Amino acid sequence: MNRSAHRPRRPLRTAGAGVAVLLALSGCSASGSGTPGTAGGALSGTVTVFAAASLEESFTTLGERFEKEHPGTEVTFSFGGSDTLAAGIGNGAPADVFAAASTRTMGLVADEGLTADSPSTFVRNRLEIATLPGNPHGIGSLKDLTAPGLKVVLCDRAVPCGSAARTALAAADVELTPVSYAQDVKSALTKVELKEADAAVVYRTDVRAAGDKVEGVEFPEAAEAVNDYPIARLESARNPAAAKAFIALVKSPEGRKVLTGAGFLAP
Amino acid sequence: MPETAPKNPGRTPGPAGATPGPSAEGLDARLVVDRGSFRLDIALTAAPGDVVALLGPNGAGKTTALRALAGLAPLTAGHLLLDGAELHRTPPESRPVGVVFQDYLLFPHLTALDNVAFGPRCRGTGKAQARAQAAEWLDRMGLAEHAGAKPRRLSGGQAQRVALARALATHPRLLLLDEPLAALDARTRLEVRAQLRRHLAAFEAVAVLVTHDPLDAMVLADRLVVVEQGRIVQEGAPSDIARRPRTEYIAQLVGLNLYRGRADGHTVRLDAGPAVSTTEDLSGPAFVAFPPGAVTLHRDRPTGSSARNLWRCEVAGLEPHGDQVRVELTGELALAADLTTVAAAELDLHPGAPVWAAVKATQTHAYPA
């Protein structure tokens, strides 16, 4: 579930959410040296970002840019399922910024009064059908997924991509029995990548990230189930200035360019 | 003490064991088993009805020999013929061999009856018939009422008899017994030894038993084969071996002082130094043996004694031995002497005390080495 950013320079910096939670509960500081400070407007110290797994690639890129723009800062990520991350924040995990894959999970945090400012949507994501390379079954719509013998994987309704898929299927008036309800979007995609399933309903960004191992098929009902990605600074942030600056970078045209490059839609 | 003399040119083969050919009945084996630095190399022959005891100290290779006969240890070289059949080419489960193991190894999850029926079942007898045969064997052993008992409910003696019944139930042509009485307490042993003797006497094929107990060997076997360090050092009838031991180990087992020397008429000059007068008239290498009870001890040099053999010794140790005291002596000749407790006290014996040891020539026994 927890994906650590692929940054070999500082492998230990990307603590998993679980570890972060454990550290927080045991009273240790997860983000070591960073002395938060804004002396003379210059940012320094560590900013810890809890972000939905689907943001891994683009946020890692943005983190590097941030560090380059603000020498002396360090961005630490914990990528994971939005629900897990929200639970971690609720239990006191030390984070400065939270970027969720759905307004519902952000709501869990905001309702507890743990956000410092009101969450705002910075990108959106929509569903696509991931098919085998070359789309050998000629899938063009949700309806095509009901073809007999076709193995389709959906996300479980307990996770955001699952509830989105349900909404889309309802909008298309399609009754679909998958072979499996995956526990998260990446494992749904993996089944197609490994050619164990013929198709999966996943996010555009996931299709994009998988490169040529899957082929994406757009469908109109996806518009009915667009996911908003909200981001917010947290009340408990130890480095509020850097957190603010990071959020600004994410929302800037530069940040948007990186995100849309990964397949996200502008809000 | 003299060196052991594993030379046995005049070794007598078994009573009926005149060079059994390939078609001969009985056992004809040369067992060679290499196990690291240890090498067993013994020849065994026996006719049907013979009971042969392999006697030897721990680690002599007796059990290895038994395992080789049973096929549980592969032969490095040699041969194994039983009733003319080449047993060494037969897998253990197909050999007509029955084994009574040292601690019996009765299958703990099976009743006495099923333990005995196990062999016949494995050799293809139907279940009902195998059990009927087993019941018969148990009856013969006087164990009919224990047929349904699990081994842990049996006494040592009963377990021993069940083990014997189990081994006999397959009608083996070679019965092997590994220390058959070692697991029993002294009282039971007496009883079981007598029973076992009866059963072995009635057994029509070859029986080989392994023991380190000379009494078991002598009571149960017609012929003893003494094994030391993987070699046969002496074999023959029990009475012969008891009278004429050829190694220190056997002499100890049968309770004799044994020396090796060179005979010239009625005198044997021992390798250990002094000479011993004997009644036998021999020449050449010879053994001299006498029992500890034949030795008399004296504080002062005895005068006018008829004992021709007199040695100046020193007490090395004392120990109760039955109702007597065994005195270990060093000096001119190392020997053991048995005296009564009263005699020992009168002589004021204690370690280091000087004594004279005397043995009458008529009490000694000399025989060619």
Add this chain to the structure above:
Amino acid sequence: MTGRHATPSDPGTPAPPPGGGRSGTRTVRAPRTARPRTPGRGVPLPLLVPALLGLAFLLVPLLALLLRAPWRSLPEQLASPEVWQALRLSLVCATAATALSLVVGVPLAWLLARTDFPGRGLVRALVTLPLVLPPVVGGVALLLALGRNGVVGQWLDAWFGITLPFTTAGVVLAETFVAMPFLVISVEGTLRAADPRYEEAATTLGASRFTAFRRVTLPLVAPGIAAGAVLAWARALGEFGATITFAGNFPGRTQTMPLAVYLALQSDPAAAIALSLVLLAVSVAVLAGLRDRWMRTA
């Protein structure tokens, strides 16, 4: 002068040779009596304190689960047929996985314990590998081997039309993969402890090696096999990673209790706790029942 009477324990006195014809010393087996407990009742503090700490560490989380369980909504949670479906599937699959582990695991354990072949140590290490492998990785490995496109799976598909992922059989295989090492290790230990001479005794009675195994060794090590089977069953029952990766998650077909619990945790922690309680109650009941019946001799 050390004294008038030499004692039998006098040093330097060699052991007396037995008298002629007299039976000498012999080894008499000590009678089998229950070994008395070490006198001095108290448990040493350096043992007692960590022991109690360990016990507390294991029990407190379970206790917390009970304390925080949504008792009021529990009947409602348990009314859902999906719960019972998942429970039934869990029990069926864990039992099938245990049976499969027994059929191939006991012979494997015998091979490791009783035969000598080159590379046996390596094989043994490989057998235990699933113990340390993260189950999710195990699931991926199973996909790569037995999946529709897997090394073996593609032939199963092409020749027999069998595909294992997303099926109940896949659940059983995933659970077997994870649980069998427990059985093999446990049975191998029992076999090593069992006296191999019983097999020899059977051989001299005419039993082939297989007959000896079946009629002698197997009954002798039955308690150890039962213990191993229980261990494997418990492991299979709680299996999550390999199952969801290899067999997927579909109610009634591949969604076992741990999967249901995990997914419930995403949206409704109270439901997850309720499901966990059911799984806990059933496994405790089964294990306690088995313990009384089967494992008394273990």
